[in-house]
Amino acid sequence: MPLPGSKSREASIIADFKSISGASEKDASRFVKKYKTLEASLDAYFNDPSSINGGTSTPSKGQEKKLGEIWEKYKDPSDSKLVKIDGTLAICEEIGVDPSSDSVLFCLAADLGSKVTGEWEKEPFVKGIASYPGNIDSLSSLRGYLPNLRKKLNSDPEYFKKVYMHTFTLAKGQDFGARTLQLDTALDLWSLFIPPALSSSPSALSRTSDNTPPQFTETEFALWLEFMKKKGKAVSKDTWSLLVDFIRSIDKEFKEYDDEGAWPSTIDDYVDYVRTNRSSN
Structure with a gap:
């Protein structure tokens, strides 16, 4: 016999699952009943698309053919191996994406194996889109x-980190040996990625210790941007990566910060900056 309240909790999880994934009631119910928690259910749904429809859904030859035709339509006239910037801009117009301000383009870049901003090879483009649930075979779908x-x-959380880290690689441009990201670029990208995740429920930046909402807020984020502007230096990959871990671990008052921990010196200095700022106000 179900425990009192268990049905209502399950219904709430199913509703959240449908809202986040866009899945049908049937699929949402099946995944939540099998995996119990929202996080585990979403992880299974998004990271194992073959499990959709009871594990029988695999990309069809027809689907891959149509996706291949889309790629062929937008490939660069001077380079038959790539869709390049002009083709990407045309695709963005078709799918309603503003490439200057929509983080979903970075999701596509990570999922479809883009190695250079605005460039797409055919095989990962086709296989990446085909891996999404819903038998997508057109730009409208x-x-x-x-x-x-x-x-x-x-x-x-896992998907956020995947896309976020792929973005660092893309944003460095074609200087593949570069180890840092230009500060202005990093500031723009942080402003694109961090605030929406902070305000989301559930949040990709939830605290790793107990999966509660992040205690790092827009206020601390504004101080981060202010601090980095004053610092005025390019951003290392360690700082880029570990900022996410810092946000997911820090408490509101910064009391739990381990000054002896293996944080980048930039984050150490930021913590000092926030503490000084707070003590002077």
């Missing part, structure tokens, strides 16, 4: 799926 990717980015 891809457009319909994008809200799910945006929600996933802001609510799924």
Whole structure:
């Protein structure tokens, strides 16, 4: 016999699952009943698309053919191996994405194996889109799926980190040996990624210790941007990566910060900056 309240909790999880994933009531119910928690259910749904429809759904030859035709339509006339910037801009117009301000383009870049901003090889482009739930085989159906990717980015910790780290690689440009990201670029990207995730429920930046909402807020984020502007230096990969871990671990008062921990010196200095700022106010 179910425990009192268990049905209502399950219904709430199913509703959240549907909201984030865009799945049908049937699929949402099946995943939640099998995996119990929202996080585990979403992880299974998004990271094992073959499990959709009872494990029988695999990309069809017809689907891959149609996706291949889309790629062929937008490939660069001077380079038959790539869709390049002009093709990407045309695709963005078709799917309703503003490439200057929509983080979902970075989701696509990570999922479809883009190695250079605005460039797409055929095989990962086709296989990446085919891996999404829903048998997507047109740009209009891809457009319909994008809200799910945006929600996933802001609510799924693992997916957020995947896209966020792939973005660092893309944003360095074609200087593949570079180890840092230009400060202005980093500031713009942080402003694109961090606030929506902080305000999402569930949040991709939830505290790792207990999966509660992040205690790092817009106020601390504004201080981070202010601090980095004053610092005025390019951003290392360690700082880029570990900022996410810091946000997911720090308490509101910064009392739990381990000054002897293996944090980048930039984060050490930021903590000092916040503490000084607070003590002077």
